[in-house]
Amino acid sequence: MIEVEYYRRVAERTVGRTIARVDAPDDWYLKGGTTAPALRRTLRGARVMDTRRIGKLLLLDTDAATVGLRFGMTGRLLVDGSGPIEKLEYSSARQEPAWTRFALRFDDGGELAVVDPRRLGGVVLDPTLDHLGTDALAVRERDLRNALGASRAPLKAWLLDQGHVAGVGNLLADEILWRAGLDPARRADSLDPHEVMVLHRALGRTVRLLTKRGGSHTGDLQVARVRGASCPRDGAPLERRTIGGRTTYSCPVHQR
Numbered sequence: 001m002i003e004v005e006y007y008r009r010v011a012e013r014t015v016g017r018t019i020a021r022v023d024a025p026d027d028w029y030l031k032g033g034t035t036a037p038a039l040r041r042t043l044r045g046a047r048v049m050d051t052r053r054i055g056k057l058l059l060l061d062t063d064a065a066t067v068g069l070r071f072g073m074t075g076r077l078l079v080d081g082s083g084p085i086e087k088l089e090y091s092s093a094r095q096e097p098a099w100t101r102f103a104l105r106f107d108d109g110g111e112l113a114v115v116d117p118r119r120l121g122g123v124v125l126d127p128t129l130d131h132l133g134t135d136a137l138a139v140r141e142r143d144l145r146n147a148l149g150a151s152r153a154p155l156k157a158w159l160l161d162q163g164h165v166a167g168v169g170n171l172l173a174d175e176i177l178w179r180a181g182l183d184p185a186r187r188a189d190s191l192d193p194h195e196v197m198v199l200h201r202a203l204g205r206t207v208r209l210l211t212k213r214g215g216s217h218t219g220d221l222q223v224a225r226v227r228g229a230s231c232p233r234d235g236a237p238l239e240r241r242t243i244g245g246r247t248t249y250s251c252p253v254h255q256r
């Protein structure tokens with residue numbers, strides 16, 4: 001979600017501009033029943049009014065419809081040829097024309113383009129948002145407490161479920177739990193009110209800190225994501241497990 005927030009800021013440059021042409025050359029990249037003719041028909045002549053982000057989903061609101069953009073691990077957003085690329089580790093600065101999966105060309109000659117070598121992202125016209133939880137930066141402590149209390153899932157898996165809190169990916173989840181001192185394998189409903197408060201605080205602080213630093217790979221635990229590494233806080237050997245289907249690093253000493 002941190003990377004997507006950078007893209008949202010880049011996309012802000014399109015607000016107020018009018019779409020003259022839509023390029024959607026890759027049917028596989030269109031999701032949720034979206035088709036290239038529908039995109040062209042709906043968006044041609046439309047004006048971009050606003051940008052939003054919910055978790056990892058970027059929304060472009062036009063006066064005709066909303067366009068939802070997902071970037072996967074390798075997608076990038078460029079507006080008028082530039083993006084926040086210097087901040088991102090996943091994507092190379094290299095560009096092949098064939099990697100442009102979706103583009104809006106504006107009547108002023110500029111464009112918004114999604115470049116994605118591995119096609120892990122996607123474009124949806126008027127995406128349904130019901131399945132998305134509250135964005136990680138907006139979730140309230142009380143709602144977090146109630147939602148955690150209703151689940152027996154391991155904390156890490158719970159955090160990764162975009163239907164609970166939207167926007168937390170694998171690296172971010174490990175960093176948040178490491179900062180909160182909570183064991184990723186703990187059952188969600190086992191947290192006491194104080195622990196929920198600590199988790200809520202760690203969620204907001206970690207997202208804001210890593211956004212400032214430059215991405216979800218800039219956490220303090222990141223350097224320790226190798227076999228045999230030790231906890232940057234207390235020096236204990238870190239534990240490496242698979243939780244929620246994802247590789248998980250945690251400290252057996254201070255994460256309880």
Ligand SMILES: [Zn+2]
Nearest residue numbers: 231234251254
């Ligand atoms: Zn530790």
